[in-house]
Amino acid sequence: MLKPGQTQQDSYAQWVRHALGMARARQGHAVSLFESSVPEPRELLRQTVAAAMAPTLSPYYASAFGGGNPFVLEMLAASYGVAREQVLCTTGATGALALLYRTFAGAGDHILVETPGFDVFETIGADLGYRFETFERTGPTYTIDPAAIAEKIRPDTKMIVLSDLHNPSGMLLDRSVLAELALLAEQRGILLLVDEVYGAYASASDRPVSAAALSPAVVSVSSLTKIFGLGALRCGWIVGSAPVVAAARTLASRIEFGMSTLSHSIAAHVLANPAPFRAHSDHYVAQSRRIFDPWFHEMAAQGLVAGTLPKAGCICFPSLPGIPDTHAFSDWLVETAGVIVAPGEYFGAPGHVRIGYCLEAEQLEAGLAGLAQGIRAYRAMGAGGHGKDLSAAGGLAR
Incomplete structure (x- = not known):
């Protein structure tokens, strides 16, 4: 920025x-x-890859084409407590963000993004003609004032984008504030996109559910990169209402050809046994x-x-x-x-x-x-x- x-x-x-x-x-x-992120767990990753590849290919080795490895989709759906149709795998969380931008916004559309914030929220749309405007995260915990965001919403506003845990501060957004933002997005007919790549660091008591559980107007993005140090797998995902995910899946079916069957099959092993x-x-x-x-x-x-x-x-x-x-x-x-x-x-x-x-x-x-x-x-x-x-x-x- x-x-x-x-x-x-x-x-x-x-x-x-x-x-x-x-x-x-x-x-x-x-x-x-x-x-x-935490350091890459190289020995754990080596063991996981070895178990997946020998003496024969793991049953989790399945094509990721068309929305993701089916085992990954099933395990994520169970983890989030949603139907499988509400989950879409992507090439990392950045791939998820880019796909959602392209699905729900066009050239000239208005997108609200947080500041301080990760510059990728803007750079991934820099060449697509979006009109970005920032809203402030303030105070010692970098909180958000929903009323201030409401004043910035225009007829051409398509989405509000934020991170939780907040990048760069690591702060968890108060659940009541997040709920207010979800309601605001629903009332205004726009999307609240929440990047949750750091979310799993928070305890279950502090963060009992993903943001996507709060409203059909909320979509969550995450990956295995930040919480487990597994950026090499490039396994990201989108979780949201069935219509939101269906729209993203339709576009992905036209433009997504790079999702790795191999790395997402290893991701399936990680999700099947996340404890280590x-x-x-x-x-x-x-x-x-x-x-x-x-x-x-x-x-x-x-x-x-x-x-x-x-x-x-x-x-x-x-x-x-x-x-x-x-x-x-x-x-x-x-x-x-x-x-x-x-x-x-x-x-x-x-x-x-x-x-x-x-x-x-x-x-x-x-x-x-x-x-x-x-x-x-x-x-x-x-x-x-x-x-x-x-x-x-x-x-x-x-």
């Missing part, structure tokens, strides 16, 4: 490539604090929060970061007092300390960074040490960004 006229990388995806290139170019180790993958995720969240929470509170006490930690998940979005240009800070931090954090500019909030903290303990400790040292040094230089290589001063393990 960089503003027109800025000369930095146009999208978050482009910035990621730029930052990784900078990290590879420097000598010494680099630590990525921009990761937005969930344990992997829970382990990294618990281990990382034991390290990250004290670091965050100490940094906040020193006035070096500000904000509220989310209750669940693997990301947070603090502000950095005294550092208004976090894009420049992020580049400087990679060059001098080998630590990568995501600039708030790509989420519509300069002066913030998104931190992904689910890493191996040693990596996380090294990355947080480098980030803390970098914030202090950058502020001491008046946010000018000219100074020594911080990794040489012990900010990172070699």
Whole structure:
């Protein structure tokens, strides 16, 4: 969500490539604090693939063409408590978002998207002629004012798009607010699209049902990427009312040819036995929060970061007092300390960074040490960004 006229990388995806290139170019180790999921469970994935492929192909190996692997569809329907016709598989959650945009909006149509928010909500429709307008997520928990959204709805508004858990803050939207938004969408005859890729991090008591259960006007999008670290499978899905999903399925039948039968068959195995993958995720969240929470509170006490930690998940979005240009800070931090954090500019909030903290303990400790040292040094230089290589001063393990 960089503003027109800025000369930095146009999208978050482009910035990621730029930052990784900078990290590879420097000598010494680099630590990525921009990761937005738990680490990939490689050994679990290896075991799952081996079991699916030998001595014979698993019965879950079935064509994904025409809406998804049938076993995945059945298991997702059971998990969400809906009919199979209310579920459609896609190539990742981004594929689901793109399909819903193309199904329910056309050139010139108005779409409301949250800010701060993930820039993909706009970039996937950048060349399709949609007219995007933002609504604010505010306060320490990045809540939403339904009345403010109601004032922005126009005759050509087709959908409201938000994330829950919120990306980039990791905050769970209050259930009463989400219910108000669902009712608003239903009354106005528009779609409320809720990206729930982080949703399963929240406890069942805090998030008892998916947003799609609240109204026929709500459609949920999710995947195996963020909660289990299984982005390699590119298994996403849409859950909604039968008419909404039928419309998306009709378009998918015309344009979707890339869904992988192989990766979605592995996804079927994951969904059939999610417990070890969930344990992997829970382990990294618990281990990382034991390290990250004290670091965050100490940094906040020193006035070096500000904000509220989310209750669940693997990301947070603090502000950095005294550092208004976090894009420049992020580049400087990679060059001098080998630590990568995501600039708030790509989420519509300069002066913030998104931190992904689910890493191996040693990596996380090294990355947080480098980030803390970098914030202090950058502020001491008046946010000018000219100074020594911080990794040489012990900010990172070699």
